[in-house]
Amino acid sequence: MASATVTSLQAALLADSPANGFEDLLGLYGQFVGDWDFEVDATGLDGARHTGTGEIHFGWILGGRAIQDVWMIPRRASRTSNGSPMPVTGNWYGTTIRAYDPALGAWRITWIDPATNTFRQQFGRASGADIVQEGATESGALSRWTFSEIRPSFFRWTADVSVDAGVSWRRLVELHAHRSAR
DSSP states (O other): OOOSSOOHHHHHHEESSOOTTOHHHHHHHHTTOEEEEEEEEEEOTTSOEEEEEEEEEEEEEGGGTEEEEEEESSOGGGOOTTOOOOTTTOOOEEEEEEEEETTTTEEEEEEEETTTTEEEEEEEEEETTEEEEEEEOTTSOEEEEEEEEEETTEEEEEEEEESSTTSSOEEEEEEEEEEOOO
16 A cells, blocks of 8 residues: 655655756656656557556655656556456556666666566667667567657657668557646
8 A cells, every 4th residue: 555655765866856967868768757648559469459457656766867758558547457458558557767878879678567477678768859778678679669759748659660680660659748736
């Protein structure tokens, strides 16, 4: 049961802002800090489309040197213990930790979703006005997650996969996120 008081872990993990002197560097993902609601559209191998809704929460962590977020399908208020998972995506309840690595000039990204047993390592960089994260799936297929159409109260996120070393890509998931009024 969650407590209304801040635990030692929360106090050590959470930060109110980016670390002093790093605001510009960390702004790539820092622009998302806050609460978001989204609509998701997933396409199965058979071409069938499946839709749902979810929520995302971004925040500063580790003295303001990293960003952590939590992505959920469905929203917490809609979760039931016997609910069936959304086709293609499953019911997400995962977290991402994003930290900038100046030696690489890129963000190191780790996605952990025990709800769907999905784990990813990616590298993220700005690509024009977009943010592109690249890595591989557990099967070795290439994965590409892209934030695009980024505005203060909206972004589009897509997940693509390539099984032919990047010659062709298949869209698995597209979501449209809107900043929450929470």
